[in-house]
Amino acid sequence: MSIGKRYNADWASIVLGLGLGLTAALYLESTHASDWNSVYPIVTSISRICALLGSYLALVGLVLVSRISFIERSIGHDRLVIWHRKLGPYSLYLITFHVFLVSIGYAANDHAKIGVEIWRIVVKYPWMLPASVAFIFFAAAGITSYKKARAKMSYETWWTIHLYTYLAIALSFMHQVLTGPMFIGHPLNKAYWTGLYLAAAAVIILWRIAIPMVRSLRHNLRVEQVVVEGPGVVSIIMKGRGLDRLGAQGGQFFSWRFIAPGQWWISHPYSLSAAPTKHHMRVTVKALGDASTDVINLKPGTRVFFEGPYGTFVASKATRGHVTLIGGGVGITPLRALMEEFDPTMEIDVLFRASVEEDLVLRRELDSLADARGARVHYLVGSRKIHPMNAKYIMKFVPAFRDSDVYVCGPTPLVEAVREAAQSCGIPKNRFHDEAFEFHAV
């Protein structure tokens, strides 16, 4: 990250903190001594503060990934996604605390059994049924985003569940302003809170819907050809106008939405598998998820909506005269695009891991690129046991590994193995560039 970006991120942190303070103040400003003078009022008070902060962080989480162009430029998409992932769990914890603590606090105050009280709250209080549904949606999105759960499901399933957080945040709004003592009889508090929600909604509608739609239509991107590259792997070649103005580089990815029956509703994050030109972009895709299998059947002329480009997995990040590109399976595709982007004086070594020969996709292209610019491509076919990706093994093929910039893309175990290898060689973080492709987009 550049100095400028770091500086902007500092400012963003302060703004985030200010909002957090203002939000906590909503309750503390409207509270009374009786909210703090015995155990259960304190429990209820804490639950409300948790609710406010959790909701605030949920809104921030949405805004962080809402693709606001000037924020994307000033902080960087990758950094925003990292923040989104870090804040998300806190939001869920706080809202979960709210649900439990408010049930306990209300039950004690009403001298009711907890189950009876929860039933009463959900059924009788205004907008509590939608709010309860919202909590379930929100928790589902959180749980499915834990690494272990995420690894067990397809991108499409995870994405669909995640989509419901929009609904969750909208559904939970009314119960807040109708039952929260910080809003009842406090018009200024209510105005601030409503303003936050409306601002988030406006940002999302503008930058996630309107702007991508306009850009996609303006560049008129359409599928030109679908080429089979190997078992379950296809390249989609897309044609549009003025694509050079997008400023995309090899190694970056877009979020693609193919406007075809059964596919238009979901977007996929795919990396460019060749450096983009004025009229063409290409992605190479393995049937990883439920819907990515269908891309094989895309018809030429299908309209493509896109958001992007994203990612900092780019040639300009290299700091040395030598780069080591390590790809696993279909993870080779952004590396293939990167190869075109490096300065001709740069020395390039490519390690391509695949379990079987047929999985060495784009092999002919790699070879001809390597010939053209004097790069070396090492094909490592076979199991992980035969090709352990540790420092010693990598250096058998790339003696200069220790002194190079490392780019790795592939399944998480491969990325982690190479990360360890790089660390053990003393390669600093700013020379290690990774793209774990199952975690691309939000």
Next chain:
Amino acid sequence: MGAKRVMLIAGGTIGGLGAVLSITPPQFGSATSNGGGLLGGGSTTTTTPAPTTTTTPTPTATTTAPTPAATATKKATASTPAPAATTATPTPAKAKPSGTFSGNTSQTRFGPVQVQITVVDGKITAAKALQYPNNDFRSQQISQQAIPYLVQETLAANSANIQGVGGASYTSQGWYDSLVSALAKAGM
């Protein structure tokens, strides 16, 4: 997010919080004087001792220290036929109040409380809330649960000497304040 960012976020939070709280500080002060009155033994409300002194200890009080007792009752009862009844201590059978009396409206944090009592021969036979907090659902629910208890307590005590209902401290306080003024109007 490194430690520095966390510090920046924390700093922003404290700044935002401090800014709001310095403009509109929390209302702890007003709430304690209001909320402490009922369950805290009535040390802050000046009218509390008056009803208890008139009901029982008056016969002895008139002989030893007649003036303070008389002034105390006068304060509490404003301008009603009651002063005549209290000053004429030897004949208690005379002029027991009857009628329907509405207390003053007591403003609480969650809304107004106003009590109406029906008195027959100096005995409270019915009590009800003309107004109670019902701006939001939670207040409605608390009021609906608490008011029957407050009615019971009032009938049982036949005075403002009530416990209040836990979990409904604002409504209880409002009830108490309004009841005191209703009793004063009735001259009890």
